[in-house]
Amino acid sequence: MSAGTLDKNTTIDLRKKHVGPSCKIFFSHDPIKIVRAKGQYMYDEKGQRYLDCINNVAHVGHCHPDVVKAGAQQMEQLNTNSRFLHDNLVLYAQKLQATLPSKLSVCYFVNSGSEANDLALRLAWQYTGHKDIITLENAYHGHVSSLIDISPYKFHQLSDAEHNPSVHVAPSPDVYRGKYRADHPDPATAYADEVKNIIEKVDKKGGKIAAFIAESLQSCGGQVIPPVGYFQQVAKHVREAGGVFIADEVQVGFGRVGSHFWAFQLQGDDFVPDIVTMGKPIGNGHPMSCVVTTTEVAEAFMSTGMEYFNTFGGNPVSCAIGLAVLDVIVKDDLQGNAVRVGRYLVSQLEKQKEKHSLIGDIRGCGLFVGVELVRDRVKLTPAAAEAQEVIYKLKEQHILLSADGPHRNVLKFKPPMCFSAEDVDEVVQKIDHILTEGRRLRPEQSTRSSTHQTRQTRQDMKPPVRKHI
Numbered sequence: 001m002s003a004g005t006l007d008k009n010t011t012i013d014l015r016k017k018h019v020g021p022s023c024k025i026f027f028s029h030d031p032i033k034i035v036r037a038k039g040q041y042m043y044d045e046k047g048q049r050y051l052d053c054i055n056n057v058a059h060v061g062h063c064h065p066d067v068v069k070a071g072a073q074q075m076e077q078l079n080t081n082s083r084f085l086h087d088n089l090v091l092y093a094q095k096l097q098a099t100l101p102s103k104l105s106v107c108y109f110v111n112s113g114s115e116a117n118d119l120a121l122r123l124a125w126q127y128t129g130h131k132d133i134i135t136l137e138n139a140y141h142g143h144v145s146s147l148i149d150i151s152p153y154k155f156h157q158l159s160d161a162e163h164n165p166s167v168h169v170a171p172s173p174d175v176y177r178g179k180y181r182a183d184h185p186d187p188a189t190a191y192a193d194e195v196k197n198i199i200e201k202v203d204k205k206g207g208k209i210a211a212f213i214a215e216s217l218q219s220c221g222g223q224v225i226p227p228v229g230y231f232q233q234v235a236k237h238v239r240e241a242g243g244v245f246i247a248d249e250v251q252v253g254f255g256r257v258g259s260h261f262w263a264f265q266l267q268g269d270d271f272v273p274d275i276v277t278m279g280k281p282i283g284n285g286h287p288m289s290c291v292v293t294t295t296e297v298a299e300a301f302m303s304t305g306m307e308y309f310n311t312f313g314g315n316p317v318s319c320a321i322g323l324a325v326l327d328v329i330v331k332d333d334l335q336g337n338a339v340r341v342g343r344y345l346v347s348q349l350e351k352q353k354e355k356h357s358l359i360g361d362i363r364g365c366g367l368f369v370g371v372e373l374v375r376d377r378v379k380l381t382p383a384a385a386e387a388q389e390v391i392y393k394l395k396e397q398h399i400l401l402s403a404d405g406p407h408r409n410v411l412k413f414k415p416p417m418c419f420s421a422e423d424v425d426e427v428v429q430k431i432d433h434i435l436t437e438g439r440r441l442r443p444e445q446s447t448r449s450s451t452h453q454t455r456q457t458r459q460d461m462k463p464p465v466r467k468h469i
């Protein structure tokens with residue numbers, strides 16, 4: 001029997017029987033069976049169309065014909081490992097490098113975001129000779145052991161005894177709900193000073209910082225946009241301590257933010273990380289990823305004498321696909337689309353914010369937008385149940401959106417980059433309708449519309465169990 005011909009209940013039963021139960025499924029009480037997709041739309045087994053507002057892997061659009069063709073043509077010809085010379089590998093490395101600051105010139109090709117971040121840690125450890133890592137509150141960097149250790153998003157579920165003592169957590173640079181907010185005179189410096197304090201504490205205990213790692217914009221952590229100047233100051237403190245700065249662009253790279261190709265560039269031209277990791281959108285759904293670093297870091301890694309070999313990383317098919325993705329981003333003006341449609345999305349959501357007090361904050365760049373739902377705009381009480389309700393009701397109306405962040409109250413928009421203004425209208429109108437209905441059913445809910453915020457202590461906010469989406 002070929003794939004996609006089972007009736008839905010059989011698929012569910014087989015999955016329950018043979019797939020690990022910790023591999024969670026969207027909408028587990030009534031999962032969706034997707035059998036095909038195109039652009040920003042996915043279709044179930046009955047032909048029902050779903051608008052995809054969350055799939056940042058299908059970056060240039062699901063099953064983009066240029067990408068499919070590039071992969072198929074190369075598969076017909078050759079696929080092998082990178083121990084043979086092949087033009088696709090070098091041409092791809094050259095083209096990818098052209099999107100980055102010149103000092104980031106050496107690529108390592110791997111197969112997933114986790115592999116990329118794990119290798120980034122190895123590079124940092126080897127280059128610096130140090131061991132300690134600073135990560136951000138609520139961060140997620142991947143599923144392998146080394147990355148669970150640096151992912152508070154995951155390890156907050158473990159006991160203290162299971163935490164790696166060489167990993168230190170800095171506050172998330174969240175100017176809406178975090179320790180220093182928009183009303184602070186200089187949140188960038190205040191958050192960077194927190195990192196400096198950690199470095200000093202580690203030093204006093206005899207530790208040494210190998211790396212600071214952060215997503216250029218925190219995604220699972222709640223669509224957080226760090227204040228401009230934060231990364232420059234963190235990089236300065238970390239480098240003075242002999243460490244390196246790793247920018248995780250696995251979710252947010254490849255032009256998603258519109259104005260720039262890489263989200264770290266939002267901080268300004270004066271900021272260049274030492275290592276950048278890439279994944280998800282790089283292959284538009286084909287499993288590939290990459291680590292890019294400086295010649296100094298690469299040479300230090302080489303100096304161990306240990307060969308770095310990766311069976312699938314940088315194979316000719318992956319590189320053909322990667323090249324096609326880069327071409328389509330330019331050919332279809334997807335960065336321009338992200339700027340235009342992202343701006344329109346935010347403007348339409350702002351109108352909803354005026355109407356619905358449940359919307360506490362809207363933040364984003366290009367097609368990376370977060371909508372934080374709160375029960376009270378003063379106390380910032382997370383509206384997690386309401387966020388789930390929005391997600392479930394949208395699903396009933398054939399729109400796929402997710403909620404994340406430490407309180408699971410942030411609606412996350414990160415659609416394929418071909419998302420259109422009509423798609424914005426469709427999803428925003430439906431959110432409007434759901435919130436209007438919800439208010440009718442919950443009239444007791446606070447309708448305070450003040451935008452004034454006060455600090456809330458961490459104890460006020462018990463995080464619900466998180467599911468990684």
Ligand SMILES: Cc1ncc(COP(=O)(O)O)c(C=O)c1O
Binds near residue numbers: 112141143215251
């Ligand atoms: C920021 C970030 N880094 C790394 C990863 C790990 O990528 P992968 O699932 O491809 O291993 C993820 C996955 O969600 C991610 O969001």
